[in-house]
Amino acid sequence: MLSRTSFSVSRTRARLFLSSSTAPLPACARFPRFHPHSLATTTQPSSAMSTFKQEPHKLLVIPGPIEVTDEVLYANAHPSMSHVSADFIPVFGDCIRMLRELLFTQDAQPFLIAGSGTLGWDQVAANLVEPGENALVLNSGYFGDSFSDCLRTYGAKVDEIVAPFGDAVSLSELEAALKQKKYKVVTFTHVDTSTGVLSDAKGIAATVKKVSPDTLVIADCVCSVASEEIRFDDWGLDVVLTASQKGLGTPPGLSILVASQKAIKVFETRASPVTSYYGSWKKWLPIMKAYESGTPAYFATPPVNLIYAFNTALKQITKQSPSIEERFRLHRETSARLKHAVEELGLKQLPVKSSVAANGMTACYFPDGLTAADIIPPLLKKDIVIAAGLHKDYKLKYFRIGHMGISAIDSTRRDVDKVIAALKESLAEAQAGKNALSQTARTRVVDRSMPAARL
Amino acid sequence: MLSRTSFSVSRTRARLFLSSSTAPLPACARFPRFHPHSLATTTQPSSAMSTFKQEPHKLLVIPGPIEVTDEVLYANAHPSMSHVSADFIPVFGDCIRMLRELLFTQDAQPFLIAGSGTLGWDQVAANLVEPGENALVLNSGYFGDSFSDCLRTYGAKVDEIVAPFGDAVSLSELEAALKQKKYKVVTFTHVDTSTGVLSDAKGIAATVKKVSPDTLVIADCVCSVASEEIRFDDWGLDVVLTASQKGLGTPPGLSILVASQKAIKVFETRASPVTSYYGSWKKWLPIMKAYESGTPAYFATPPVNLIYAFNTALKQITKQSPSIEERFRLHRETSARLKHAVEELGLKQLPVKSSVAANGMTACYFPDGLTAADIIPPLLKKDIVIAAGLHKDYKLKYFRIGHMGISAIDSTRRDVDKVIAALKESLAEAQAGKNALSQTARTRVVDRSMPAARL
Numbered sequence: 001m002l003s004r005t006s007f008s009v010s011r012t013r014a015r016l017f018l019s020s021s022t023a024p025l026p027a028c029a030r031f032p033r034f035h036p037h038s039l040a041t042t043t044q045p046s047s048a049m050s051t052f053k054q055e056p057h058k059l060l061v062i063p064g065p066i067e068v069t070d071e072v073l074y075a076n077a078h079p080s081m082s083h084v085s086a087d088f089i090p091v092f093g094d095c096i097r098m099l100r101e102l103l104f105t106q107d108a109q110p111f112l113i114a115g116s117g118t119l120g121w122d123q124v125a126a127n128l129v130e131p132g133e134n135a136l137v138l139n140s141g142y143f144g145d146s147f148s149d150c151l152r153t154y155g156a157k158v159d160e161i162v163a164p165f166g167d168a169v170s171l172s173e174l175e176a177a178l179k180q181k182k183y184k185v186v187t188f189t190h191v192d193t194s195t196g197v198l199s200d201a202k203g204i205a206a207t208v209k210k211v212s213p214d215t216l217v218i219a220d221c222v223c224s225v226a227s228e229e230i231r232f233d234d235w236g237l238d239v240v241l242t243a244s245q246k247g248l249g250t251p252p253g254l255s256i257l258v259a260s261q262k263a264i265k266v267f268e269t270r271a272s273p274v275t276s277y278y279g280s281w282k283k284w285l286p287i288m289k290a291y292e293s294g295t296p297a298y299f300a301t302p303p304v305n306l307i308y309a310f311n312t313a314l315k316q317i318t319k320q321s322p323s324i325e326e327r328f329r330l331h332r333e334t335s336a337r338l339k340h341a342v343e344e345l346g347l348k349q350l351p352v353k354s355s356v357a358a359n360g361m362t363a364c365y366f367p368d369g370l371t372a373a374d375i376i377p378p379l380l381k382k383d384i385v386i387a388a389g390l391h392k393d394y395k396l397k398y399f400r401i402g403h404m405g406i407s408a409i410d411s412t413r414r415d416v417d418k419v420i421a422a423l424k425e426s427l428a429e430a431q432a433g434k435n436a437l438s439q440t441a442r443t444r445v446v447d448r449s450m451p452a453a454r455l
Numbered sequence: 456m457l458s459r460t461s462f463s464v465s466r467t468r469a470r471l472f473l474s475s476s477t478a479p480l481p482a483c484a485r486f487p488r489f490h491p492h493s494l495a496t497t498t499q500p501s502s503a504m505s506t507f508k509q510e511p512h513k514l515l516v517i518p519g520p521i522e523v524t525d526e527v528l529y530a531n532a533h534p535s536m537s538h539v540s541a542d543f544i545p546v547f548g549d550c551i552r553m554l555r556e557l558l559f560t561q562d563a564q565p566f567l568i569a570g571s572g573t574l575g576w577d578q579v580a581a582n583l584v585e586p587g588e589n590a591l592v593l594n595s596g597y598f599g600d601s602f603s604d605c606l607r608t609y610g611a612k613v614d615e616i617v618a619p620f621g622d623a624v625s626l627s628e629l630e631a632a633l634k635q636k637k638y639k640v641v642t643f644t645h646v647d648t649s650t651g652v653l654s655d656a657k658g659i660a661a662t663v664k665k666v667s668p669d670t671l672v673i674a675d676c677v678c679s680v681a682s683e684e685i686r687f688d689d690w691g692l693d694v695v696l697t698a699s700q701k702g703l704g705t706p707p708g709l710s711i712l713v714a715s716q717k718a719i720k721v722f723e724t725r726a727s728p729v730t731s732y733y734g735s736w737k738k739w740l741p742i743m744k745a746y747e748s749g750t751p752a753y754f755a756t757p758p759v760n761l762i763y764a765f766n767t768a769l770k771q772i773t774k775q776s777p778s779i780e781e782r783f784r785l786h787r788e789t790s791a792r793l794k795h796a797v798e799e800l801g802l803k804q805l806p807v808k809s810s811v812a813a814n815g816m817t818a819c820y821f822p823d824g825l826t827a828a829d830i831i832p833p834l835l836k837k838d839i840v841i842a843a844g845l846h847k848d849y850k851l852k853y854f855r856i857g858h859m860g861i862s863a864i865d866s867t868r869r870d871v872d873k874v875i876a877a878l879k880e881s882l883a884e885a886q887a888g889k890n891a892l893s894q895t896a897r898t899r900v901v902d903r904s905m906p907a908a909r910l
Contacts, residue, residue: 052507057534065535065759076760077532079512080520080706082840114708115733116569116755122733150732245756251535253569253708253758276731277605278570278577298845300571301700303708304520305531306761385537390753 052077058380061419062387063193063223063361063402064246068309069316076251076309083304084296091311092291092302098314099258102225102324103240105232108258111284112310114303115255117222119279120241121150123257124185124218126276127267128239131155133184136177136215138169140199141192142391143220151187154275159183165394166352168199171207178211185216185238190224193246194390195350196363196400198228205235216263222246225256226317227360227404229328238263244306247331247360249405250313253306327409328359334408334416335359338401341420345427350398360404363389365397367427374430375399375423382422507532513835516874517842518648518678518816518857519701523764524771531706531764538759539751546766547746547757553769554713557680557779558695560687563713566739567765569758570710572677574734575696576605578712579640579673581731582722583694586610588639591632591670593624595654596647597846598675606642609730614638620849621807623654626662633666640671640693645679648701649845650805651818651855653683660690671718677701680711681772682786682815682859693718699761702786702815704860705768708761782864783814789863789871790814793856796875800882805853815859818844820852822882829885830854830878837877 052074060067081088096110113119129135135156137148140163148158161177163169169188178186186208188199201224205217216238221230225240226247232240238260245252259267259281267274267281274280283299290297322330339349339362347364351357366375372388376399379386387402389395407415507529515522536543551565568574584590590611592603595618603613616632618624624643633641641663643654656679660672671693676685680695681702687695693715700707714722714736722729722736729735738754745752777785794804794817802819806812821830827843831854834841842857844850862870 052532054532054534057536060535060537062537064756065538068535073532073534073760076706077507077509077528079509079528080515080523080700081512082515082517082842083520083707085840114569114571114710115574116757118755119570119733122731125732153728153730153732153735243756245535245759251531251758251760252538252756253761255569273608275608276577277580277608278574278734280608300573301520301698301707302571303706303758303761304700305528305706306708306758385540387537 058383058385059415059418060385061402061407061415062385063196063400064243064404065252066246066249066402066405067407067413067415068249068251068313069406071316072250072309072312075312076305078305078308081304081308083301084298088304088307089291089294089296092307093294095307095311095314096288096292098311098318099256101318102314103230103232103258104234105258105260108232108260109264109285109288111255111257111259111281111288112302112307113255113257113279113284114253114300114306115278116252117241117243117255118146118150119255120220120222120239120243120257121147122154122276122279123255123281124187124239124241125151125154125156126274126279127270127281128216128218128263129154129156129184130270130272131275132157134159134181136161136174136181136183136186138174138186138188138199138204139163140168140189140195140197142194143189143192143222144187145392147187147189147220156184163197164352165391166195166197166350166356168197168356171200171203174204174207175211178208178215183212183215185218186212187218187220189220189222190228190230191221191358191360193223193361193400196358196361197351197356198224198358199356201228201230201237202235205237209236216260216266223358223360223404226327227331227408228358232258232260244310244313246402247404248310248313249316250310251306253303254310322409330409331359331404334403335362338362338403338416338420342423345424350394360408361400361402363398363400366399367431369434370427370430372396372399374433375426378426378429379422382426384419384422386419513838513840514870514873515840516857516862516870517840518651518855519698519859520707521701521704521857521860522862522868522870523704523706523768524861526771527705527764527767530767531760533760533763536759536763538756539753543759543762544746544749544751547762548749550762550766550769551743551747553766553773554711556773557769558685558687558713559689560713560715563687563695563715564719564740564743566710566712566714566736566743567757567762568710568712568734568739569708569755569761570733571707572675572696572698572710573601573605574710575675575677575694575698575712576602577609577731577734578710578736579642579694579696580606580609580611581729581734582725582736583671583673583718584609584611584639585725585727586730587612589614589636591616591629591636591638591641593629593641593643593654593659594618595623595644595650595652597649598644598647598677600847602642602644602675611639618652619807620846621650621652621805621811623652623811626655626658629659629662630666633663633670638667638670640673641667642673642675645674645676645683645685646813646815648678648816648855651813651816652806652811653679653813654811656683656685656692657690660692664691671715671721678813678815678859681782682863683813684783687713687715699765699768701857702859703765703768704771705765706761708758709765777864785864786814786859789858790817793817793858793871793875797878800879805849815863816855816857818853818855821854822886824889825882825885827851827854829888830881833881833884834877837881839874839877841874 099110137160161169218239221242225242241257244250244254350363387400389398554565592615594615616624673694676695676697680697696712699705699709805818842855844853
């Protein structure tokens with residue numbers, strides 16, 4: 001019987017990555033990088049793996065789901081496995097260990113649960129905030145609104161500091177709010193996928209620690225894990241919640257949350273019962289500990305295939321080139337290149353300044369006179385899928401491009417070059433079309449026989 | 456650009472199925488079976504699809520996850536797609552439509568949410584039962600305990616009728632309970648995966664309708680959809696909740712729930728707010744309606760790849776041979792064959808009578824003197840994966856075999872034959888080992904130099 005391989009890269013890809021790995025040793029070297037042979041699954045690609053190629057498809061450059069590797073997709077097609085089998089348990093356990101490594105934490109507690117990123121909010125609201133307790137939401141877009149909504153659903157008293165559109169909440173506003181009221185948690189969206197606004201995670205955590213050290217710092221990192229720098233222990237974060245389908249380069253369907261031991265203590269000493277069943281850490285904590293220690297346990301069936309896929313993605317991120325630090329640098333460089341290009345095309349970005357602009361996505365206003373219909377379908381015809389706006393008040397005014405994971409780090413794919421070229425072409429076509437139309441409109445003043453509807 | 460195919464079967468498999476499809480037209484003919492060409496995705500297998508084979512692996516015959524087809528796994532390896540794209544929306548919409556067809560319902564409302572089956576309990580408890588309302592749980596095993604626990608978490612006042620181990624709750628007990636108190640919901644586990652006990656879904660629904668017609672009938676069908684007969688409209692069910700990894704033959708990670716319009720009305724007219732965020736139908740109902748009508752909508756990113764896989768599985772179930780009715784018959788026949796074989800081997804089943812024994816799984820006590828260690832690892836060595844016990848009080852006393860999906864309906868796989876042969880062999884080996892041991896033990900009375908630990 002062949003044992004199946006979920007850890008492998010094509011030799012070409014591996015070589016390409018290795019060629020960019022000559023950078024100095026990363027600062028994270030104090031966190032030992034696992035030796036590949038300590039991992040549970042074999043590292044020899046099977047012959048089937050080396051031939052698996054995903055089908056030709058349109059280039060997906062929305063801010064999640066993102067393009068993923070053939071290896072990850074092949075792992076998602078793993079034959080059915082028992083969720084409590086000796087073969088599967090260490091695959092799950094390795095995900096927990098590699099996730100810690102990626103977030104630079106020694107002892108924080110990961111939770112891997114079938115669900116979307118949204119389920120992370122429920123976990124925070126139901127496990128860490130008791131009904132009637134105060135929560136402060138730093139709102140930099142659509143996902144701040146939603147996190148508030150979720151916290152209120154579970155009984156929290158929520159205050160919000162709402163940043164101006166395209167900006168992040170300032171640290172001085174946060175500091176002032178913390179001085180006025182005691183909060184059980186402060187939440188922020190590291191990258192708000194609706195606006196592409198990046199919050200200063202390190203600064204927020206430092207401010208909370210300084211003014212209100214008991215308050216838990218909750219980072220919604222759905223659109224930032226593995227594309228933006230996150231240093232869980234050094235920065236003093238208490239929760240990082242995310243999902244599989246963005247920087248982590250895995251299909252969607254996995255809610256990923258990492259909680260500090262301080263947060264676990266707060267959960268364990270809460271006075272009232274947890275207000276969710278499926279999202280209850282009382283149920284999940286023993287399961288996560290069991291899987292990590294290599295023993296079977298059951299609460300609900302984990303998404304086994306997706307865990308294989310996630311394991312493969314985490315190995316590519318933490319065990320292969322580029323290093324985690326290099327990965328951050330490559331995301332910054334790719335982002336800078338795309339942002340420079342859109343500026344050259346005359347497009348204005350949503351983030352009001354570069355310090356609050358995400359490195360894994362770019363959000364731009366449509367040029368004057370153009371709408372989504374002028375840009376998005378023409379790009380689609382060129383086999384490039386970008387995203388429309390999402391923020392409730394502005395969604396018709398802008399579009400979003402994702403550049404996370406392999407689209408950002410593997411320059412041989414030329415994903416961002418393709419996007420820039422297609423965008424340039426589509427904008428020129430749209431402008432030319434508008435000019436022709438306005439020419440026709442001027443003609444119409446003379447020739448009134450042309451029905452207006454046809455314009 | 457090639458369009459990707461998620462609906463295809465190998466020609467050989469299709470022919471084998473078709474050869475058994477000469478049965479008379481099923482009674483469900485009044486529910487029109489969709490014409491394949493009305494479905495969104497193409498029906499031509501691509502060349503890549505026709506060559507994809509899952510890797511050799513141990514035969515998985517636990518009561519879920521189950522063995523799945525190559526086509527389903529290949530769909531799970533679909534390239535990344537936008538969750539709001541024109542390509543993906545009808546794939547999701549078709550899942551909703553085919554699910555109705557499978558459950559024989561005209562207008563019930565499906566919910567497809569990233570999560571495990573457990574999330575279905577949260578949906579019921581948070582959307583249909585208001586805090587302080589009465590719920591009656593018909594408890595036929597481990598999953599009855601858990602459903603009660605979930606209902607209480609969201610504030611329901613729960614009464615339970617606990618069946619004797621290996622039996623289902625009787626309809627007369629249900630009737631008596633309904634006459635004593637008014638319940639918002641009655642819940643039951645159609646097949647309790649921990650015991651293999653089958654409840655009389657039709658009889659339970661009829662009893663509730665007769666005695667307490669306003670009470671909602673909630674069926675936990677995680678281990679019964681597509682393996683046991685379920686007639687949603689005819690029987691008057693209000694909720695069927697299930698998961699992807701059992702009879703539906705899809706990898707785990709999808710919570711699937713179908714609610715009657717009566718249940719939706721109860722939800723819509725509730726007095727208090729819904730007590731979950733991620734599980735809130737207030738959030739999900741507009742999304743499900745949008746996907747079904749072919750328009751994009753967003754609350755949380757759906758598990759796109761798993762939806763492709765589920766779509767493929769549902770097409771195999773509802774559009775190909777065998778028909779849905781034939782599928783039920785084949786599950787009954789396979790089950791009867793395995794149950795007859797284990798009886799011949801002298802094994803006693805957990806269900807106290809055949810009328811309460813599931814058709815998709817079999818639970819047997821270990822023979823006297825043997826334990827899990829005598830049976831499960833030897834079967835594993837023969838590349839067959841069965842499950843240990845799960846019920847809290849009896850889990851060391853029995854084992855479970857799953858026979859759902861392709862293991863039940865595709866006789867060319869010979870899955871159940873392999874299980875029977877391996878079980879017979881393992882039992883004989885274990886008995887021979889015990890006999891040898893007891894012979895050695897008798898010898899030890901004379902030779903006391905042998906250390907006991909080595910036995």
